[in-house]
Amino acid sequence: MYEALGVVPVINGFGTATRVSGSLMPEPVIAAMREASGSYVLIDELLASAGRRIAQLTRNDAAYICSSATAGLVLATAACISGDDPAVMAAFPHPGTVAGVPTKVVIHRCERFSYDFSVRSTGISFVEIGPTREESLRGVRTSPDELARVLDGSVAAVLMVPNGPHTYGALPIGEVVTIAHAHGVPVIVDAASQIPAVENLWHFSGHGGPAPWAHALHAAGVTKSAPESVAGLGVDLAIFSGGKGLCGPAPTGLLLGRPDLIDSITRQGSPNPLIGRPMKVGKEEICGIVAAVEWYLATDFTALARRYEADVRTVIDGVDGIRGVVATRVWPSESGQPMARALVTFGPEAPLTRDRMQVRLMGNRPRIAVWNEGDDGFHVNPQTLRPGEAAVIADVLRRILRSA
Numbered sequence: 001m002y003e004a005l006g007v008v009p010v011i012n013g014f015g016t017a018t019r020v021s022g023s024l025m026p027e028p029v030i031a032a033m034r035e036a037s038g039s040y041v042l043i044d045e046l047l048a049s050a051g052r053r054i055a056q057l058t059r060n061d062a063a064y065i066c067s068s069a070t071a072g073l074v075l076a077t078a079a080c081i082s083g084d085d086p087a088v089m090a091a092f093p094h095p096g097t098v099a100g101v102p103t104k105v106v107i108h109r110c111e112r113f114s115y116d117f118s119v120r121s122t123g124i125s126f127v128e129i130g131p132t133r134e135e136s137l138r139g140v141r142t143s144p145d146e147l148a149r150v151l152d153g154s155v156a157a158v159l160m161v162p163n164g165p166h167t168y169g170a171l172p173i174g175e176v177v178t179i180a181h182a183h184g185v186p187v188i189v190d191a192a193s194q195i196p197a198v199e200n201l202w203h204f205s206g207h208g209g210p211a212p213w214a215h216a217l218h219a220a221g222v223t224k225s226a227p228e229s230v231a232g233l234g235v236d237l238a239i240f241s242g243g244k245g246l247c248g249p250a251p252t253g254l255l256l257g258r259p260d261l262i263d264s265i266t267r268q269g270s271p272n273p274l275i276g277r278p279m280k281v282g283k284e285e286i287c288g289i290v291a292a293v294e295w296y297l298a299t300d301f302t303a304l305a306r307r308y309e310a311d312v313r314t315v316i317d318g319v320d321g322i323r324g325v326v327a328t329r330v331w332p333s334e335s336g337q338p339m340a341r342a343l344v345t346f347g348p349e350a351p352l353t354r355d356r357m358q359v360r361l362m363g364n365r366p367r368i369a370v371w372n373e374g375d376d377g378f379h380v381n382p383q384t385l386r387p388g389e390a391a392v393i394a395d396v397l398r399r400i401l402r403s404a
């Protein structure tokens with residue numbers, strides 16, 4: 001099909017980004033989707049049962065399946081604004097036309113990001129607190145008072161986007177929950193790319209539980225110790241991409257958390273003709289994401305942690321000894337996930353520049369996609385590599401550098 005369309009596939013060293021098509025679905029997910037495609041069902045019934053199954057698997061009280069994490073941002077915000085009020089549900093994207101409705105969302109300045117457009121599309125405006133990204137990277141932190149001061153009756157929710165070192169200036173999620181709940185304000189966490197760690201499924205909005213990823217990192221020799229378990233942080237709604245770490249269908253997202261908010265989301269979601277109607281998932285995606293969560297929870301995480309480390313090592317070794325090129329193992333991932341990547345930088349002595357190398361990688365067969373870092377480097381993320389692809393990347397890099 002790709003060949004027929006004249007599209008050349010890539011080896012994805014970039015990561016689980018939508019632009020590079022997310023992740024690859026394992027066979028059980030494809031089988032579930034194929035099976036689902038064979039009969040008609042009532043979508044309300046399927047969504048409700050699949051939601052219950054996902055909630056049970058992830059140790060949450062309730063769950064809803066939508067078309068992406070960004071759809072989850074829209075729906076979570078909408079539910080925090082409207083609660084169960086049908087007049088407000090009907091008023092989106094102008095909820096402020098209903099008297100007394102909260103239309104502000106608090107966000108840390110360092111956590112503003114491109115997808116916050118989805119939150120604003122409900123008609124809210126942001127109230128920003130804390131340091132900028134740059135200040136955050138320099139170690140500036142948010143004071144708890146700053147959050148408490150802005151939490152009045154006009155605030156519908158606090159949005160948290162834990163997403164790497166530039167967000168470390170935000171208050172810790174547990175502290176935000178304590179302060180926000182004391183003011184009667186719910187907390188949303190955009191955890192779209194926070195898999196791994198698998199335990200995040202129950203850490204933010206769930207009841208807590210075991211810590212398989214922390215244990216896997218320990219067993220693989222990556223960390224010195226691992227906690228016995230993780231606690232639930234009391235977050236009201238946590239959002240995950242279905243098509244990133246979970247390897248479900250790209251057009252899926254999970255909303256996990258408070259049953260009354262999930263109920264509000266269900267009423268505003270497809271097939272009902274309200275704000276969530278364009279964010280629909282079909283029976284194939286619904287069954288696919290249930291199968292993906294089941295499949296992912298059964299992963300041999302220690303083997304996965306070892307594979308990530310080995311792939312990073314393979315890429316680094318590939319460019320070893322080439323003048324002007326330095327490859328190192330860096331931690332955490334671009335989204336702050338507890339996993340390593342390979343960072344390759346091209347100094348003035350290097351046989352070619354980073355930009356020239358990137359053109360060569362895209363022109364290569366197989367094509368190779370990598371994540372740019374600054375002006376002179378790129379990352380290779382092992383999360384989206386298939387077996388043997390790290391070695392292919394290493395070979396291609398070496399060959400291009402030697403011949404440049």
Ligand SMILES: *Cc1c(COP(=O)(O)O)cnc(C)c1O
Binds near residue numbers: 067161242252
């Ligand atoms: C990837 C990502 C998203 C978007 O996820 P989709 O499922 O593709 O909509 C949203 N927020 C964050 C923090 C992300 O990393």
